[in-house]
Amino acid sequence: NFRTAPTNGNVIYGNRGMSLEQEINLSNKYYLETGQAVIHKKPIPIQIVNVNYPKRSAAVIKEAYFKQASTTDYNGVYHGHYIDFEAKETRNRSSFPLSNFHDHQIKHMKACVQQQGICFTIVKFVVRQEIYVMPSQILFAYWDNQESGRKSIPYEQIKRESYLINYQISPRLPYLQGVDQLIKKINLP
Amino acid sequence: NFRTAPTNGNVIYGNRGMSLEQEINLSNKYYLETGQAVIHKKPIPIQIVNVNYPKRSAAVIKEAYFKQASTTDYNGVYHGHYIDFEAKETRNRSSFPLSNFHDHQIKHMKACVQQQGICFTIVKFVVRQEIYVMPSQILFAYWDNQESGRKSIPYEQIKRESYLINYQISPRLPYLQGVDQLIKKINLP
Ligand SMILES: [Mg+2]
Ligand SMILES: [Mg+2]
Numbered sequence: 124n125f126r127t128a129p130t131n132g133n134v135i136y137g138n139r140g141m142s143l144e145q146e147i148n149l150s151n152k153y154y155l156e157t158g159q160a161v162i163h164k165k166p167i168p169i170q171i172v173n174v175n176y177p178k179r180s181a182a183v184i185k186e187a188y189f190k191q192a193s194t195t196d197y198n199g200v201y202h203g204h205y206i207d208f209e210a211k212e213t214r215n216r217s218s219f220p221l222s223n224f225h226d227h228q229i230k231h232m233k234a235c236v237q238q239q240g241i242c243f244t245i246v247k248f249v250v251r252q253e254i255y256v257m258p259s260q261i262l263f264a265y266w267d268n269q270e271s272g273r274k275s276i277p278y279e280q281i282k283r284e285s286y287l288i289n290y291q292i293s294p295r296l297p298y299l300q301g302v303d304q305l306i307k308k309i310n311l312p
Numbered sequence: 313n314f315r316t317a318p319t320n321g322n323v324i325y326g327n328r329g330m331s332l333e334q335e336i337n338l339s340n341k342y343y344l345e346t347g348q349a350v351i352h353k354k355p356i357p358i359q360i361v362n363v364n365y366p367k368r369s370a371a372v373i374k375e376a377y378f379k380q381a382s383t384t385d386y387n388g389v390y391h392g393h394y395i396d397f398e399a400k401e402t403r404n405r406s407s408f409p410l411s412n413f414h415d416h417q418i419k420h421m422k423a424c425v426q427q428q429g430i431c432f433t434i435v436k437f438v439v440r441q442e443i444y445v446m447p448s449q450i451l452f453a454y455w456d457n458q459e460s461g462r463k464s465i466p467y468e469q470i471k472r473e474s475y476l477i478n479y480q481i482s483p484r485l486p487y488l489q490g491v492d493q494l495i496k497k498i499n500l501p
Contacts, residue, residue: 161423163383168355169373184358184376194352198387200394203428207389234350239392 143212143247143254147197150294154201160299162199162206168192194231195242201299204306205240207232212247218275219246219257221265229266232259241305245288245298246281255285256301258308332401332436332443336386339483349488351388351395357381383420384431390488393495394429396421401436407464408435408446410455418455421448430494434477434487435470444474445490447497 144164154160173186198207209232211223232242242259257276261284265276286301333353343349362375387396398421400412421431431448446465450473454465475490 155423158423158426161420161427161429166355166357169358169376181377184373184378187358187373187376188370189373200396200424200427200429203394205389205392205394231350234344234347235389237347238350238389240350240389 143210143245144196146296147210147245147298150296150298151197151199153294154299160199160201160206162197162201164197165192165194191225191227193227195228201241201302202306204302205235205238206302207235207240207242208245210245210247212249214249215275215278216248216250217278219248219278219281220275221269222274224262224266229263233263241302241309243302243305245296246285248278251278253282254288254296254298255281256288256298256305257281257285258305261285332399332434333385335485336399336434336487339485339487340386340388342483343488349388349390349395351386351390353386354381354383380414380416382416384417390430390491391495393491394424394427395491396424396429396431397434399434399436401438403438404464404467405437405439406467408437408467408470409464410458411463413451413455418452422452430491430498432491432494434485435474437467442471443477443485443487444470445477445487445494446470446474447494450474 148164151160151162151164154162168190169184170188170190171184171186172188173184175183175185177183195207195209197210198205200206209224209228211219213219213223235242236259244257244259244262245254246257247254261276261280265273286304288296288298288301291297337353340349340351340353343351357379359377359379360373360375361377362373364372364374366372384396384398386399387394389395398413398417400408402408402412424431425448433446433448433451434443435446436443450465450469454462475493477485477487477490480486
């Protein structure tokens with residue numbers, strides 16, 4: 124199909140080699156340097172089993188294992204608000220599978236919302252090349268209703284109830300624009 | 313000296329084997345379980361060099377190195393406030409040495425304060441068995457004035473301008489009491 128294929132190809136090509144996490148990390152660096160927000164990716168949790176301490180050089184971890192993260196990917200502070208989010212990519216076109224999440228991540232996000240934190244997921248539909256700031260309430264609603272049989276969030280609902288983020292030069296992914304909308308909506312009477 | 317020695321001995325004995333970090337982690341667990349705050353220790357940042365992926369078992373990290381932390385030990389959310397702090401012990405009696413900090417940690421805390429985060433240090437004077445929530449402004453003032461020759465914060469000033477935290481049953485270290493005072497003071501007109 125000549126109408127859509129080349130365009131799709133170009134868009135994907137333009138971002139080839141950079142993951143959503145890398146795009147967010149670059150944006151966070153820009154936000155930090157320009158004094159707009161302090162948001163960091165948390166280090167990967169590791170279970171260290173064996174460490175060597177050679178003389179005259181740095182300690183070497185010789186045996187360690189990846190632990191499952193009990194919280195989310197990113198947190199920080201923005202205009203007095205606590206910010207907490209996950210970043211997830213899907214190649215799915217029509218929905219965002221809940222299998223992208225673990226129970227303890229949802230629990231963590233619910234606890235943060237309880238403390239008046241601003242929680243969301245940055246969802247990238249890779250094939251569509253669309254990125255959304257999705258409010259945690261949408262995620263919670265589908266998560267809590269999985270026994271109904273539905274194991275994913277429909278793309279159309281995300282499109283309707285989330286904030287589309289368009290690429291820019293700096294920051295590459297201006298996702299705080301979506302966060303501003305989210306905060307505005309939460310603060311409505 | 314019969315009057316003081318046994319008491320000191322008892323108090324130290326009571327906390328033997330538990331580091332300040334362990335005491336804080338226990339308290340955070342209590343705060344989380346009782347819905348009072350969501351505050352976690354950040355994982356130690358690690359530079360992974362070599363990973364084995366054996367068939368039928370978990371990935372093993374075979375070579376990795378400790379990276380210097382670019383932020384602080386703990387962060388999270390409490391009553392809508394972003395909370396960010398370091399935990400530090402000193403065996404010094406008369407002052408708290410600035411050598412406990414790195415420049416990028418101070419930079420991080422200053423950036424968080426700029427975003428209206430609540431930043432502080434939990435300082436434990438091990439020999440005195442006294443624990444304080446010390447506002448970041450005291451730390452910043454001494455840090456920025458090191459060329460004057462003074463490389464530590466006097467105990468007497470910490471005692472006067474910080475919040476003493478006494479051990480309890482649950483949470484063991486009720487440091488949010490100090491944070492409440494800090495927030496109250498910041499919000500004064
Ligand atoms: Mg992720
Ligand atoms: Mg520490």
